[in-house]
Amino acid sequence: MTGVETTRTFALRDYDLEATFTCGQAFRWQWHDPYWVGVTGAHWVRVRREPGVLVAETAEPPADWEWLVHYLQLEVDLSEVVRAFPDDKPMRAAVTACRGLRLLRQDPWECLASFILSSTKQIVQIRQIIARLCERYGEPLAVAPGWPPMSTFPSPARLARVTETDLRSCRMGFRAPYLLATARMIASGQFDLDRLQALPLEAARAELMTLPGVGRKVADCVLLFAYGFQLAFPLDVWVMKALRQLYFPRRRVSPQRLHRFAATHFGPFAGYAQQYLFHYMRTRHGT
DNA sequence: GCCCAGGTGAAGC
DNA sequence: GCTTCACATGGG
Numbered sequence: 633m634t635g636v637e638t639t640r641t642f643a644l645r646d647y648d649l650e651a652t653f654t655c656g657q658a659f660r661w662q663w664h665d666p667y668w669v670g671v672t673g674a675h676w677v678r679v680r681r682e683p684g685v686l687v688a689e690t691a692e693p694p695a696d697w698e699w700l701v702h703y704l705q706l707e708v709d710l711s712e713v714v715r716a717f718p719d720d721k722p723m724r725a726a727v728t729a730c731r732g733l734r735l736l737r738q739d740p741w742e743c744l745a746s747f748i749l750s751s752t753k754q755i756v757q758i759r760q761i762i763a764r765l766c767e768r769y770g771e772p773l774a775v776a777p778g779w780p781p782m783s784t785f786p787s788p789a790r791l792a793r794v795t796e797t798d799l800r801s802c803r804m805g806f807r808a809p810y811l812l813a814t815a816r817m818i819a820s821g822q823f824d825l826d827r828l829q830a831l832p833l834e835a836a837r838a839e840l841m842t843l844p845g846v847g848r849k850v851a852d853c854v855l856l857f858a859y860g861f862q863l864a865f866p867l868d869v870w871v872m873k874a875l876r877q878l879y880f881p882r883r884r885v886s887p888q889r890l891h892r893f894a895a896t897h898f899g900p901f902a903g904y905a906q907q908y909l910f911h912y913m914r915t916r917h918g919t
Numbered sequence: 920g921c922c923c924a925g926g927t928g929a930a931g932c
Numbered sequence: 933g934c935t936t937c938a939c940a941t942g943g944g
Contacts, residue, residue, distance in 0.1 A: 656925055751926035757942060758925080805940025810927080847927050868925035910925075 636693050638776075642701070644686040646710040648732030649679065655911040657857045658736055659746055659759045660766070660785075669779070671766075672703045673739060676773045676782050691774040705737050713901045722878035723898075723905060726912035733911055735904055736857065740825045741818065742785040743858035748811050748845040749804055750853075764802040769794065792819035810845025817843060833861045856903040865894040865906045874909040 649668050653661035661670040667678040677700065679688045688700055701707065710732070717723045749765075750758050762785075769790050770783030791799075792815045799808035817823040823843065828836040833855065840851040848867070855864035865871075867890060875890050876883075879897075898905040 747925075748927095750924095752924050752939085753926095753941080754924045754943070760942090800940085803941065806927095806938085807940080845927065849926060853925075866925070869923090870925065914925090 638691065638693050639687065639689045640697050640700075641682075642686045642688065642706055643684065644681075644706070645684065646732050647686070647704075647706075647734060648730075649681065649686075651730055651733040651911060652736065654755075655730075655733060655907060656755050656914070657853075657907065658738060659755070659762045664779075669782075671773060671782055671784060673699060674771075674773065674784055675699060676775045676779075678776065678779075689776065691776045691779075702737055705734055708734065710734065713904050716899045716901050717905050717908075718897060718899060722874070723908070726905075726908040729912045729916060730908045733908060735860075735907060737860055738858045739785070740828070740854060740858040741788055744814070744825070744840070744843075744846070744850075744854045745785070745791075745811060747850040747853045748814060749807050750850070751807065751845075761802055761804045765799075765804075768798075768802065788815045788818040791815035807845060813844040814846070828855075829859055833863055836861065837864075856906075862901050862903050863895070865891070865898070865902050866910075867891060867894065867906075868910070870910050870913045871906055874913045878909075 650663070653663075653668055653670070658670075661668050663669075664678075666680045668680070669676075669678045671677070675694060676691045677688055679686055681687075686704075686706075688697070714727055717727065746758065746762055749761050753761070766783045766785055769786035771786075773782050773784060775782055791812065794812070796808050796812055799812055802808075804811065814823075818825060823839075828839055831839065836855055836859065837848070837851045840846050840854060841848065846854075852864040852866040855861040856866060867875075867887060872887065872890060875893065876885055879893065885893075894902060894906070
């Protein structure tokens, strides 16, 4: 309540920070043992685990901590989510492999821009592109003494003022015109990201897909990771491989059919199930 | 060198 | 409608 402390402790269980920060939903968290260091909105923050709790530290005393509680989704009861998964062999394996994996609740613009940049890129490269973008066009942030400089994620207005050549110099290749055009549509007010939260899933998805560089998959990522639509089910190459391998072995199944299967099979937290399958496929060795 | 990476949009049947 | 292709860049 005071707004004078830079450190705050939160009770915590069923929360794997590493899995959550490295599973391909957010791209700016960095591991500096024993801390995870990141930026959410205008806050630089580092977090570390102690028995049963999470210790969070900022560079400047925040007025409150609600932004962090919301971003990390600390109030979500993960056991309720996992209990709602279908009780089948693939999901049991994924839950065992990814225990404590959470979905974050990110800023819509950062999430949208990040996934426009994600197409046919490996996660490590997406991180590099975004780091360059933030370094060049973000606002420098206050960080704790002795820590490397960090910046905000650049606003739509800021990116609307750069050139395609500027963006290409961040090594984002053919994604540059998409990001630029989308930033300009949002900065100009032609497209309102705030309006989507109140829409039904399908309508919000259709709106997002009118943006350049945003197809079904990117739209579903934004709906799930930023707006919290629990039924959004991003179907990328990894999840497609997971579904085909685990649920439709030795059969030819179209993406459309996989979408229909996903919509009926995984229950009210299908988006979480998708993230478990994605992380499970990407981290399991052999088999 | 080759193939692939959390795809999308446009052009071709 | 569905299929094919180009699009930058870098890692394995």
